[in-house]
């Protein structure tokens with residue numbers, strides 16, 4: 233009989249670090265069933281030279297400064313950071329330190345009682361491992377209708393925001409959550425129109441242009457916006473055909489904003505340097521997918537299953553994925 | 558749609574009173590206030606719905622210009638959107654005194670959302686979780702934010 237099911241993919245070595253036995257067991261089960269049995273440790277300990285892991289999953293709250301340093305070195309030694317931190321941190325507690333010290337690029341929220349977003353864990357692990365990163369659809373089950381809009385000039389932004397307000401109002405979600413959605417769309421569109429476009433030499437075309445000055449992209453340079461919603465989350469994505477955003481740019485801007493120092497708000501020509509910070513504040517899960525020189529896609533998910541208080545109590549997830557051309 | 562910013566200015570015996578409403582964005586202008594060169598200014602911010610990232614900078618520049626003119630500034634009736642920025646942006650209030658803010662409530666029974674005024678002069682240490690009756694169904698509403706950090710800007 234010929235096998236109909238190929239049982240193993242290429243071996244993926246996953247290291248799971250969690251000192252809590254119950255939580256470790258739960259995580260190990262999920263990873264075993266979706267990727268393959270991970271190695272487990274209670275603490276990070278030493279990462280021997282060239283530690284041959286495709287992915288390290290660890291609870292941020294269980295790591296000390298030395299652990300974070302070793303994880304950063306591990307990330308830096310690989311072309312793609314392959315560390316996924318789990319954390320219950322929120323905008324007001326936990327995240328300022330994590331982002332202020334630039335210690336992460338992949339973060340998955342656990343709520344206060346350590347409840348894990350299992351779907352989020354699976355999607356995130358697979359995106360890290362498989363390098364198939366694009367698409368809002370990955371975060372929703374099949375059957376959820378997606379609506380799309382195309383924009384290529386700043387004069388269209390107000391009309392688009394009006395449509396999105398209408399869409400959010402049809403969903404019947406609390407006004408405070410609808411306001412978050414509007415903030416995200418506004419910042420996504422402004423970023424895509426003004427910060428993303430580059431010329432043939434890779435120079436930013438409108439980054440220093442006043443946001444009150446209207447701009448129009450070339451006819452073939454279209455920004456695509458998608459929205460969809462299920463009972464639990466409202467999703468929005470925006471993609472541009474430039475792929476000019478870099479991991480370090482995002483991390484630097486977020487670090488600057490979380491540090492709350494004198495330079496928190498940029499006073500240069502162009503944007504205020506607060507966009508990513510405002511977006512992260514308004515989202516439950518912020519994903520940035522980059523194919524350099526080709527595409528940047530930002531995905532935002534807002535947990536609409538409860539009130540604003542429920543939204544702000546839960547942790548935040550944040551990922552940057554970069555694939556080579 | 559971005560609702561453009563409306564500014565209504567009124568000269569009162571206590572100084573200049575300016576009522577702001579709408580969204581604060583890259584298109585917002587504060588000339589109606591700045592041209593008065595007020596020495597004592599009260600900003601009524603109840604009507605501010607949303608502030609985007611470039612709007613934050615316009616606002617900071619507005620605050621800086623007022624300070625250079627020597628104005629003493631009070632914020633009254635700050636909307637929930639303003640409180641959000643007070644907590645996120647270190648110098649959003651600059652040297653202004655925040656006298657009163659709105660606190661958000663939601664009814665678990667009928668989903669009515671309502672903001673209730675919290676006046677720090679009358680009540681310097683407000684209890685945000687004190688019972689508030691729903692104007693629609695009379696059930697007790699819930700404070701719709703984190704009570705321990707909603708007023709964090711007062712400690713910063």
Ligand SMILES: [Zn+2]
Nearest residue numbers: 664667691694
């Ligand atoms: Zn009610």
